Amino acid sequence: MLKIGVDAMGGDFAPEAAVKGAVMALERIASDSRIVLFGDRARIEAVLEAEGCPADRFDIVATTEVIEMGDHPAKAFQAKADSSITVGFGYLARGAVDGFASAGSTGAMMVGSMYAVKPIEGVIRPTISSIVPTVGGRPALLLDVGLNVDCKPEVLAQYGLIGSIYAEAVLGIEKPRVAVLNIGEEEAKGNAQSKATYELLKADTRINFAGNVEGSHIFSGRVADVIVCDGFVGNTVLKMAEGLYRINKALGVDNAFWEAMNYENVGGTPVLGVNAPVIIGHGCSSPKAIRSMILSTEQCIRADLTAKLQRAFRK
Amino acid sequence: MLKIGVDAMGGDFAPEAAVKGAVMALERIASDSRIVLFGDRARIEAVLEAEGCPADRFDIVATTEVIEMGDHPAKAFQAKADSSITVGFGYLARGAVDGFASAGSTGAMMVGSMYAVKPIEGVIRPTISSIVPTVGGRPALLLDVGLNVDCKPEVLAQYGLIGSIYAEAVLGIEKPRVAVLNIGEEEAKGNAQSKATYELLKADTRINFAGNVEGSHIFSGRVADVIVCDGFVGNTVLKMAEGLYRINKALGVDNAFWEAMNYENVGGTPVLGVNAPVIIGHGCSSPKAIRSMILSTEQCIRADLTAKLQRAFRK
Numbered sequence: 001m002l003k004i005g006v007d008a009m010g011g012d013f014a015p016e017a018a019v020k021g022a023v024m025a026l027e028r029i030a031s032d033s034r035i036v037l038f039g040d041r042a043r044i045e046a047v048l049e050a051e052g053c054p055a056d057r058f059d060i061v062a063t064t065e066v067i068e069m070g071d072h073p074a075k076a077f078q079a080k081a082d083s084s085i086t087v088g089f090g091y092l093a094r095g096a097v098d099g100f101a102s103a104g105s106t107g108a109m110m111v112g113s114m115y116a117v118k119p120i121e122g123v124i125r126p127t128i129s130s131i132v133p134t135v136g137g138r139p140a141l142l143l144d145v146g147l148n149v150d151c152k153p154e155v156l157a158q159y160g161l162i163g164s165i166y167a168e169a170v171l172g173i174e175k176p177r178v179a180v181l182n183i184g185e186e187e188a189k190g191n192a193q194s195k196a197t198y199e200l201l202k203a204d205t206r207i208n209f210a211g212n213v214e215g216s217h218i219f220s221g222r223v224a225d226v227i228v229c230d231g232f233v234g235n236t237v238l239k240m241a242e243g244l245y246r247i248n249k250a251l252g253v254d255n256a257f258w259e260a261m262n263y264e265n266v267g268g269t270p271v272l273g274v275n276a277p278v279i280i281g282h283g284c285s286s287p288k289a290i291r292s293m294i295l296s297t298e299q300c301i302r303a304d305l306t307a308k309l310q311r312a313f314r315k
Numbered sequence: 316m317l318k319i320g321v322d323a324m325g326g327d328f329a330p331e332a333a334v335k336g337a338v339m340a341l342e343r344i345a346s347d348s349r350i351v352l353f354g355d356r357a358r359i360e361a362v363l364e365a366e367g368c369p370a371d372r373f374d375i376v377a378t379t380e381v382i383e384m385g386d387h388p389a390k391a392f393q394a395k396a397d398s399s400i401t402v403g404f405g406y407l408a409r410g411a412v413d414g415f416a417s418a419g420s421t422g423a424m425m426v427g428s429m430y431a432v433k434p435i436e437g438v439i440r441p442t443i444s445s446i447v448p449t450v451g452g453r454p455a456l457l458l459d460v461g462l463n464v465d466c467k468p469e470v471l472a473q474y475g476l477i478g479s480i481y482a483e484a485v486l487g488i489e490k491p492r493v494a495v496l497n498i499g500e501e502e503a504k505g506n507a508q509s510k511a512t513y514e515l516l517k518a519d520t521r522i523n524f525a526g527n528v529e530g531s532h533i534f535s536g537r538v539a540d541v542i543v544c545d546g547f548v549g550n551t552v553l554k555m556a557e558g559l560y561r562i563n564k565a566l567g568v569d570n571a572f573w574e575a576m577n578y579e580n581v582g583g584t585p586v587l588g589v590n591a592p593v594i595i596g597h598g599c600s601s602p603k604a605i606r607s608m609i610l611s612t613e614q615c616i617r618a619d620l621t622a623k624l625q626r627a628f629r630k
Contacts, residue, residue, distance in 0.1 A: 135562050146498055149506035183461055183550040191464035191547045215554030219562060232506045233548055235498040239530030240552060244559060247450050247534060253568050 001034050003059070004297050005097030008039030009066045009084040010104025011285045015039055018103065019047035021290020026057060028291070029298050036097050038063055038084040063087045066104075069283065073107025077115075085109065089116035092276050099297040101268060103281030103290060110147070110271070110280075117276040120306075122313030124155050126273035127162060127231075128280065130238050131171070133260030134221030141167050141176075142218070142227045145269065146235035153196035156180070156228050157204065160197075162272050163226035164207045165312055169303040171225075175208040179224035181233060182212035193230060201228070206312070219257075264289040267296035273309065277301050316349050318374070319612050320412030323354030324381045324399040325419025326600045330354055333418065334362035336605020341372055343606070344613055351412050353378055353399040378402045381419075384598065388422025392430075400424065404431035407591050414612040416583060418596030418605060425462070425586070425595075432591040435621075437628030439470050441588035442477060442546075443595065445553050446486070448575030449536025456482050456491075457533070457542045460584065461550035468511035471495070471543050472519065475512075477587050478541035479522045480627055484618040486540075490523040494539035496548060497527035508545060516543070521627070534572075579604040582611035588624065592616050 006022055008015045022035050029035070037044055041062040048055050065083040067076040077086055085104055089112035092100040102109055119126050129143035141163045148155060160178045167176035180198050182190045187198060189212060201209050213223040218237060229237070245261040259265065263282045268289075271278040277300035281293040300306075321337055323330045337350050344350070352359055356377040363370050380398040382391045392401055400419055404427035407415040417424055434441050444458035456478045463470065475493045482491035495512050497505045502513060504527060516524050528538040533552060544552070560576040574580065578597045583604075586593040592615035596608040615621075 135565070149498065181551060183464065183547055183554075191545075194547070214558075215551040215556075216558035216561075218555055219558055230506075232498055232509070233551055236496060236530040236548055237551065237555060239498075240533055240555060241530075243529075243531035243534055246531075247572065248568070250450070251570050251572060253563070253570070255566050255568070257562060257566060 001032055002030070002298070002301055003034055003036050003097040004029070004294055004301065005036045005038060005088050005091055005100035006294055007084045007088055007100070007102030007104050008037040008044050009063070010102035011281060011290070012283050013285070014104070015043045016047055017285055017287050018290050019044055020051060020287035021285070022058065022294060023048070023051050023053045024287055024291040025294040028295055033298055034059060035294065036061060036091070038088040040064070061087060061091065067108045069105055071105065071108070073105055074111050076105070077108050077111040085112060093117050098301045099277035099279070101279040101281060101293045101297040103283060103285035103293065106280050109278065113271045113274045113278045117274045117278065120273055120275055120310050120313050122315065123162070123273040124158055126271055127159050128269045128271055129163065129166065130269055131266055132218060132241065133257060134219055135257055136221035138173065138221055138225070139171055140218070140221060140225050140227060141171065142229065142234055142237060143272065144229065144231035144234050145238045146231045149230060149232040151193065151230045153193055153200055156193070156197040156230065157200035160201045160207055160226065160228045161204065161312060162309060163228065165308050166270070166272060166305060167225050169305050169308050170299050173225050176225035177210035177223065178207045178226040178228065179210040179213035181218070181227050181229035182214065185212050185214060187211070197228065265292055267292035270296065270300060275310070276306055316347055317345070317613070317616055318349055318351050318412040319344070319609055319616065320351045320353065320403050320406055320415035321609055322399045322403055322415070322417030322419050323352040323359050324378070325417035326596060326605070327598050328600070329419070330358050331362055332600055332602050333605050334359055335366060335602035336600070337373065337609060338363070338366050338368045339602055339606040340609040343610055348613055349374060350609065351376060351406070353403045355379070376402060376406065382423045384420055386420065386423070388420055388426050392423050392426040400427060408432050413616045414592035414594070416594040416596060416608045416612040418598060418600035418608065421595050424593065428586045428589045428593045432589045432593065435588055435590055435625050435628050437630065438477070438588040439473055441586060442474050443584045443586055444478065444481065445584055446581055447533060447556065448572060449534055450572055451536035453488065453536055453540070454486055455533070455536060455540050455542060456486065457544065457549055457552060458587065459544065459546035459549050460553045461546045464545060464547040466508065466545045468508055468515055471508070471512040471545065472515035475516045475522055475541065475543045476519065476627060477624060478543060480623050481585070481587060481620060482540050484620050484623050485614050488540050491540035492525035492538065493522045493541040493543065494525040494528035496533070496542050496544035497529065500527050500529060502526070512543065580607055582607035585611065585615060590625070591621055
């Protein structure tokens with residue numbers, strides 16, 4: 001039985017949205033997958049009852065505390081030892097669940113990733129990534145999207161390999177094209193960081209290097225399946241896309257491409273380069289967004305992503 | 316008589332598109348403005364004849380050479396002394412025209428800006444900017460959009476002031492809100508560069524500082540009228556917007572907000588911080604785009620932008 005750990009107390013509308021999303025996910029997960037909910041047992045059961053869902057469809061791990069958005073992530077992770085996130089990471093670290101997802105405190109999720117499950121040996125700095133839609137229909141992976149600003153080229157080059165492994169294992173893209181986000185297509189273009197990253201990725205025979213990709217082609221799908229960038233740039237790209245999605249929504253634009261930008265369909269942000277699948281959901285996650293997040297987590301687990309990353313960085 | 320210098324040989328479809336655009340601009344410019352075309356006299360007059368436009372509606376400065384896209388900008392600027400761009404900058408530098416616009420070699424336009432008209436004293440590094448539409452309808456100014464990657468905070472802080480002066484003088488925005496493009500709204504967010512820029516702009520009493528603006532609000536208009544960023548990030552934002560515009564166009568999305576993203580309506584990229592109005596058009600400019608570029612140039616001249624910038628940086 002594969003176990004998907006889910007923080008029932010995470011997100012602005014928890015536990016209702018989280019538990020409803022988990023119920024929605026039941027229809028989609030495999031018969032040998034089981035969702036483990038971490039949180040206030042009475043509140044979880046109340047939502048399940050209201051949903052007409054038998055409580056025995058889930059494992060429930062009762063916790064008594066919640067790390068709030070205003071809490072200091074590192075301090076709260078330790079001080080609130082019985083919080084849903086801290087307990088969830090305890091289960092994850094000792095293999096009692098196979099992955100963990102939460103729409104709660106991003107900071108606490110990162111603390112858990114870095115100090116409970118820890119970076120994979122050989123990975124300089126773990127990363128958070130985002131799946132972006134392309135007009136061709138095939139998704140691309142953008143990383144880093146905000147965890148690491150001021151990245152060294154060596155760190156970005158590792159993101160190329162990490163992204164390539166993710167795209168192949170989880171997105172099912174064969175020999176994914178890896179490119180550096182840059183201000184021109186030519187090799188000599190860019191800032192010091194992007195030029196040095198280009199050289200490192202070009203020399204890496206484990207990936208299918210596609211050179212530079214400009215901002216105009218992030219969503220065209222014509223150049224790259226994996227787009228490597230500094231977290232400052234990636235975060236700006238991601239938030240700009242979110243902003244334009246909202247503007248389009250308000251203007252009545254409705255098509256499959258833009259709907260794929262909707263965070264509800266994206267399934268959260270994988271933390272990559274740590275020793276277990278961790279997915280962070282949007283704070284304002286709806287039940288549908290929670291369902292996507294749970295399904296992404298199951299995908300990462302089934303793809304054996306962590307083992308593949310560990311092998312790639314083994315000396 | 317105000318004189319608007321226009322390179323008739325610049326752009327992928329020159330001289331046809333450039334001359335047609337100039338003819339289209341005649342209807343919109345003020346009666347005391349005159350367009351000065353630089354280029355091959357016979358070819359310019361042939362296009363004018365085909366358009367049914369009397370040649371005496373323009374001043375024509377005959378030139379015999381063209382700086383091609385493949386030429387080395389700095390070398391060609393010198394070697395092709397009778398090129399439309401080199402001659403145009405000569406006129407601009409000695410005040411024989413009041414502004415100069417071209418859809419030709421961006422590199423050569425920058426060489427002319429830096430070495431013929433020169434940076435304004437006190438400006439560390441001139442910048443190229445772009446007007447971006449907002450859903451509210453009021454345009455915003457994004458700078459730098461690709462000239463300077465790896466910007467020092469002192470350079471970015473100057474862009475805040477330069478952008479503020481442009482937004483007020485040319486866009487007619489009173490006390491424009493100036494913000495730093497960043498990955499979070501809070502003061503402590505960002506990379507080393509954005510944090511230091513924040514501090515410098517916060518201390519600058521000449522501008523209306525609005526703090527940080529996230530990527531999600533570049534096009535909302537809710538936070539800022541002038542958005543300051545490193546050229547690497549700004550170029551990515553601009554190209555991403557162009558790419559999404561093209562995708563929307565292909566998907567049949569048609570509304571005023573996205574149409575304002577169309578480069579044909581934007582009017583080119585002003586070079587700011589040099590001693591005369593210089594506007595660089597898109598290489599693939601259509602006649603309509605050339606018209607917009609000419610009208611932007613006229614606007615910069617009429618707004619007395621250069622003098623306002625010079626006064627701001629005078630010690």
